[in-house]
Amino acid sequence: MSAEPVVFIDGEAGTTGLGIRERLRALPVRIHSIDPVRRKETQARSEAMAVADLVVLCLPDAASKEAVEMVERLAASGQRTPKVLDASTAFRTAPGWVYGFPELSEDQPEAIRQASRVANPGCYPTGAIALLRPLIDAGLMKPDFPVTINAVSGYTGGGRTMIETQEKEGGPAFMLYGLGLAHKHLPEIRQHALLEKRPIFVPSVGHFPRGMIVSIPVYMDLLVKGTTPADLRRALEERYVASSFVRVCKAENTLVADALAGSDDMELRVHADEANTHVVLTARLDNLGKGASGAAIQNIALMLGVSPA
Numbered sequence: 133m134s135a136e137p138v139v140f141i142d143g144e145a146g147t148t149g150l151g152i153r154e155r156l157r158a159l160p161v162r163i164h165s166i167d168p169v170r171r172k173e174t175q176a177r178s179e180a181m182a183v184a185d186l187v188v189l190c191l192p193d194a195a196s197k198e199a200v201e202m203v204e205r206l207a208a209s210g211q212r213t214p215k216v217l218d219a220s221t222a223f224r225t226a227p228g229w230v231y232g233f234p235e236l237s238e239d240q241p242e243a244i245r246q247a248s249r250v251a252n253p254g255c256y257p258t259g260a261i262a263l264l265r266p267l268i269d270a271g272l273m274k275p276d277f278p279v280t281i282n283a284v285s286g287y288t289g290g291g292r293t294m295i296e297t298q299e300k301e302g303g304p305a306f307m308l309y310g311l312g313l314a315h316k317h318l319p320e321i322r323q324h325a326l327l328e329k330r331p332i333f334v335p336s337v338g339h340f341p342r343g344m345i346v347s348i349p350v351y352m353d354l355l356v357k358g359t360t361p362a363d364l365r366r367a368l369e370e371r372y373v374a375s376s377f378v379r380v381c382k383a384e385n386t387l388v389a390d391a392l393a394g395s396d397d398m399e400l401r402v403h404a405d406e407a408n409t410h411v412v413l414t415a416r417l418d419n420l421g422k423g424a425s426g427a428a429i430q431n432i433a434l435m436l437g438v439s440p441a
Contacts (some may be wrong), residue, residue, distance in 0.1 A: 135287075136161060136162045136434045137162070137185040137186060137438065138164050139156060139162070139163055139185070139188060139436075140165075140180075140183075140184035140188070141153055141162070141165075141176055141187075141188045141351070141434065142180075142187060142188065142189050142199055143189060143190035144165065144171075145289055146292070147192045148424045148425055149188075149190035150217050151287045151421075151424060151425030152188060152190065152219075152428050152429065152432075155425055155428075158440045159433060159438050159439075159440060160439075161436065164183060164184055169255070169358055172198060174202070174399075174430065177367060178205075181199075181202060181214055182211050182212060182214075185215065185216045186214055186215045186216070186217060186432060186436055187199070187203060187216050187217070187251075188217045189216065189218040189220065190220075191220060193220045193221055194222075195220075196218050196219075196222045198221040200216060200218070200222075200223075203216055205285060211223075214347040215247070215435050215436075216248065216250070217232065217250045217252060217428060217431055217432060218251050218252060218277075219239055219424065219428060221316050221387070221400050222251075222281050223249065223251040224251040224253065224254065224257075225260065227321055229247075229249045229250065229252070230243050230244055230249065231250075231251055231253065232244060232252045232253055232427060232428075232431040233427070234430055234434065235262065235375050236261065236324060236378070241434055244431055245434045245437065247435065247436065250431050250435060252431060253320070253423075253427055255289055255318045255344055255419040256281075256423075257317050257324065258417065258423050258427065259283065259345075259398065259417055260333075260346050260348065260415070262279050262372075262378060262398060262415055263327050263400060263414075263415050264321075264326075264348070264404055265324065265326065266367045266372075267364060267367055267368075268325065269326075269367075269371075270363075270367040270370075271356060272359045272364060273355055273356070273359075274356065274422065275327055275328040276329055277327070277328075277329070278328060278332075278354070279331040279348060280333070280334075280349055281321070281332070281348050282331045282332070282334050282345065282348075283333075283335050283337070283345065284306075284335075284351070284389055285335065285419045286337075286338065286340050286341050286343045286344065286389070286417065286419055287337050287340070288342055289419040289423070290337055294337070295408055297311050298339060298341075302339070303339055304337045307336060308334060308335075309336065309337065310334065310337060313333070313334075315333050317335075318330060321333065337430075340390045340393075341390075341416050342390060342393040342421075343388075343390030343391045343392060343404055343413070343416075343419050344389060344415075344416065344417050344423060345387055345414055345415070345416050346414065346415040347413065348384070348412065348413040349410070349411070350364075350410070350411040351410065352408060352409050354391070354411065355416070361402050361411050364411065364413070365380060367401070370397075372400070376423075377396055377398060377426070377430070378397070378398045378400065379399060379400070380399075380400045380402075381385075381399045381400065383402060383404070384403075385399065389416070390423065391416065392418045393418050395420075395421050395426075396420060396426030396427075396430075399415070399418040400414070401413070401414045401416075
């Protein structure tokens with residue numbers, strides 16, 4: 133790999149692509165771009181891939197799959213083959229792809245460093261998995277626990293159409309969606325949180341640009357016998373004690389969803405009632421930060437072996 137690795141963002145004009153491009157200024161890399169007029173041309177994209185050390189895909193699922201096929205054709209023809217970081221949902225549970233959540237386990241950063249194919253996590257799954265996986269790993273929550281996840285995101289998570297509608301028409305103020313209970317993030321959450329049962333997941337969008345809260349209610353008597361809220365907090369603290377981006381915070385009576393807008397951090401909390409019979413686990417993050425572009429920068433740094441300048 134060259135002294136200054138080359139990164140090509142396929143789909144750099146989108147919300148996530150723009151966020152990644154902006155954040156890449158902090159890394160010692162060179163961004164290779166193509167003429168905007170040619171950004172959808174297969175030949176131009178293939179040529180850009182061929183000179184890159186890493187290709188970041190900020191595309192819809194079907195287009196990401198086509199882009200990966202383009203990379204594979206480069207390999208088949210004997211040309212230089214870049215690593216790939218995909219920001220869509222296309223490969224987050226796919227065999228041969230490493231899940232790009234460095235805090236997932238102690239071994240995950242090294243797995244990402246060594247990988248040629250990494251799938252960037254979704255925003256909702258980032259919060260849900262961050263809360264659930266340490267509790268299951270610690271033996272406090274059994275894999276068959278009946279998990280319910282409620283979440284609210286800023287409207288920038290809904291893509292260009294939703295952004296334009298929200299900014300032009302000013303609403304709605306709050307909207308539940310995915311009420312068919314088959315949201316595309318469910319397989320990702322279930323696989324990487326090590327859940328045996330499919331969670332009930334109810335996402336929503338609020339009339340604010342950026343920010344997110346993921347909340348998971350827990351009946352304490354359904355956890356492993358003897359587990360306390362302090363045990364839950366301790367398990368989270370031990371998992372993230374060395375993280376630069378994830379921190380366990382003191383429980384609060386109210387949380388504002390957009391408090392971390394513009395940040396790549398994530399805050400986790402354990403909220404308990406006075407009798408310690410009910411708990412709500414919460415994760416607060418920026419859906420475009422740790423939930424998208426910020427996570428991508430973490431993965432890019434690991435995959436290229438670089439650090440912020």
